[in-house]
Amino acid sequence: xxxxxxxxxxxxxxxxxxxxxxxxxxxxxxxxxxxxxxxxxxxxxxxxxxxxxxxxxxxxxxxxxxxxxxxxxxxxxxxxxxxxxxxxxxxxxxxxxxxxxxxxxxxxxxxxxxxxxxxxxxxxxxxxxxxxxxxxxxxxxxxxxxxxxxxxxxxxxxxxxxxxxxxxxxxx
Amino acid sequence: xxxxxxxxxxxxxxxxxxxxxxxxxxxxxxxxxxxxxxxxxxxxxxxxxxxxxxxxxxxxxxxxxxxxxxxxxxxxxxxxxxxxxxxxxxxxxxxxxxxxxxxx
Numbered sequence: 001x002x003x004x005x006x007x008x009x010x011x012x013x014x015x016x017x018x019x020x021x022x023x024x025x026x027x028x029x030x031x032x033x034x035x036x037x038x039x040x041x042x043x044x045x046x047x048x049x050x051x052x053x054x055x056x057x058x059x060x061x062x063x064x065x066x067x068x069x070x071x072x073x074x075x076x077x078x079x080x081x082x083x084x085x086x087x088x089x090x091x092x093x094x095x096x097x098x099x100x101x102x103x104x105x106x107x108x109x110x111x112x113x114x115x116x117x118x119x120x121x122x123x124x125x126x127x128x129x130x131x132x133x134x135x136x137x138x139x140x141x142x143x144x145x146x147x148x149x150x151x152x153x154x155x156x157x158x159x160x161x162x163x164x165x166x167x168x169x170x171x172x
Numbered sequence: 173x174x175x176x177x178x179x180x181x182x183x184x185x186x187x188x189x190x191x192x193x194x195x196x197x198x199x200x201x202x203x204x205x206x207x208x209x210x211x212x213x214x215x216x217x218x219x220x221x222x223x224x225x226x227x228x229x230x231x232x233x234x235x236x237x238x239x240x241x242x243x244x245x246x247x248x249x250x251x252x253x254x255x256x257x258x259x260x261x262x263x264x265x266x267x268x269x270x271x272x273x274x275x276x
Binding site for chain 2: 001002004005008009012015016019020022023024028031032035038039042045046049051053054057058061062065066069070072073074076077078084085087088091092094095096098099100102103106107110111115116117118119120125129130133134140142145149152153155156157159160161163164166
């Protein structure tokens with residue numbers, strides 16, 4: 001096994017271990033920090049596959065945005081030092097059973113499926129190509145979803161302000 | 173790059189997806205449920221990137237789908253956290269078991 005493949009397996013192990021710790025930790029703040037490590041390791045996997053732009057977006061949006069937002073909401077809603085109540089035993093067992101059964105089912109399916117791997121030369125995926133692809137109006141262009149996402153983000157921003165506003169506040 | 177087969181990426185993303193499903197089903201706190209949701213969305217992103225790299229290396233569609241999923245996930249997380257804060261103001265709790273006004 002080459003060094004490069006070992007990097008991939010190390011990053012995958014980091015992703016999975018911190019994800020498991022994130023969904024099982026009883027301290028909610030630690031849970032958020034483990035989620036942070038998991039997301040950074042996923043960005044590392046994107047870097048390993050030479051998708052630098054996606055890795056950068058992952059780092060900026062998830063690590064710099066969403067996890068910080070989650071930590072803010074933990075600070076606003078949680079008393080310090082109080083660990084989460086224990087999950088219900090029965091629900092825990094059923095959740096574990098459902099997850100393991102689903103995992104086994106999906107892995108069996110995808111190991112049986114013959115994927116036609118294309119080993120041809122990789123097209124250039126620089127920032128310039130991504131920008132041209134995003135704003136192209138032709139057959140392979142993504143300008144319509146691009147604009148839709150911008151409207152969605154505006155709607156989400158207005159919705160957040162409306163929802164999180166204090167109901168009886170006089171200053172609008 | 174080529175010494176890691178595609179199936180290992182798919183197993184990684186499947187495992188991450190079902191870890192997220194486990195957290196989604198077993199957690200009671202709304203913020204931790206949201207964190208599990210982020211794990212699920214990230215596993216889908218890994219899948220898109222791996223398929224783009226291995227099956228259609230000449231195209232960029234998987235890359236664009238990943239970009240849009242990240243943008244939608246950001247919007248979804250922001251709205252979810254606004255709803256959680258609003259619930260906290262009403263109920264003084266973000267435990268999913270305490271918010272049962274609509275339950276018959």
